[in-house]
Amino acid sequence: MTLSVVFMGTPEFAVPSLAELLASGHQVLRVYTQPPRRAGRGKHLTKSPVHQFAEIMGLDVHTPESFRKPSVIDDLEALGADVACVVAYGQILPQRALEATKYGCLNLHASLLPRWRGAAPVQRAIMAGDAQTGVQIQQMEKGLDTGDILLSETVDIRADDTAGALFERLSGIGAGMWPRCLAALERGSLTPQPQVGEATYAHKIDxxxxxxxxxxxxxxxxxxxxxxxxxxxxxxxxxxxxxxxxxxxxxxxxxxxxxxxxxxxxxxxxxxxxxxxxxxxxxxxxxxxxxxxxxxxxxxxxxxx
Missing domain, CATH: 3.10.25.10 (Formyl transferase, C-terminal domain)
Structure with missing residues (x-):
């Protein structure tokens, strides 16, 4: 069986996950991504990497400025999707959006939660001198990266890893976790695990x-x-x-x-x-x-x- 999926993501880090969901045969009903932003020396409006890839693949793309608008959530609910897969989307989803699909929203996060909740987990892990990090898929809830862990992979941080290199490695590992996670979700064999330990926060880089x-x-x-x-x-x-x-x-x-x-x-x-x-x-x-x-x-x- 395959699931009907809504994908939410924005940066290059999220593209391999969307590609893996398509390659594994799941039906991606719609892609949500951040609206085009002005970038580069010419300050031209530029579509996000996920937006560009989704268009190449012929997917339906929506770029709402905010999920706080009831009409945006109405449209999401109307899809009747099985699950929403979220990877670095860049918006806080209200409770109604989190419950808009059959199995809710699953989020791919690049750390070993509860360490490095928040916006910059890869950078903060390296900056803190951590020996290991990881990729986890969690059941989203209202709190920031506080949901139960559904699937986890631990990754060593190499002595010469830059944030760019580690991002690329974690992106590929995380993408490969989606087919396993959704297959277990269909079978009803996922066992949510509560986060254990002291939480730290990966604040945006100043x-x-x-x-x-x-x-x-x-x-x-x-x-x-x-x-x-x-x-x-x-x-x-x-x-x-x-x-x-x-x-x-x-x-x-x-x-x-x-x-x-x-x-x-x-x-x-x-x-x-x-x-x-x-x-x-x-x-x-x-x-x-x-x-x-x-x-x-x-x-x-x-x-x-």
Missing amino acids: KSEARIDWTKPATDLDCLIRGLSPFPGAWCEIDGKRVKVHLAKVEAASGAPGEVLDDALLIACGEDSLRLINVQPAGKSQMSAEDFARGADVAVGKLLI
């Missing part, structure tokens, strides 16, 4: 967090840099210009915080040092730190701020 403070330990800064790569990108100033650092490596060397220790961009921190590997000057593409150093004034002994 731009003020992105500036590199060289007085902090190198291991902390390494986590910050990887957790903010590729967006918004941790940064420092070199020659009065902002330079994002997308990848670095901890090395056992010392000096004054922010001091350039060699001509290959080894920078002293509050504890140990960071070897810059991949950087991005303002207005330019990412490049190796070695290439950047050739054309920049980063003499040994200089202090970065």
Whole structure:
């Protein structure tokens, strides 16, 4: 058997889940995604990645500004769908929307709940130096990521994982969980498990967090840099210009915080040092730190701020 599905999602992270639901034979009655937003240097209206993929697949796409409008929920209820599958949709669903399908709304979340409930679980896990994270499908309820867990996969966070790399890996793993989850849902064999442990919240990334403070330990800064790569990108100033650092490596060397220790961009921190590997000057593409150093004034002994 197959289920009739409503899919709700917006970013690139959600696209593999929608593709997997289609490939596994479920009937996707409608896709909900965020409305087109202005993006890029030209500030052109741009459809979300889910919107673009859904149109390619010939799916019915709706982009309501808010699910608070009764007419929007009326339309959802009228579909008579079996289940709603939600992946990083970007809207808070009211109780009536959560109950608008036979089995309610199931949400794919990229952490091991209750750790890192909220908007930025992948970034926060890396920034906190967590050794593991995961992907879980939960039964949605009114609280923020508080529902029972239906299916779970644990994933190791590698020492060189950036948020971008980890997002991509979790996206693929999560997509593969949907067919198993919906098959068990049809059989009535899902066993909801309440969340256990202390909740932590993955608040949205504030731009003020992105500036590199060289007085902090190198291991902390390494986590910050990887957790903010590729967006918004941790940064420092070199020659009065902002330079994002997308990848670095901890090395056992010392000096004054922010001091350039060699001509290959080894920078002293509050504890140990960071070897810059991949950087991005303002207005330019990412490049190796070695290439950047050739054309920049980063003499040994200089202090970065």
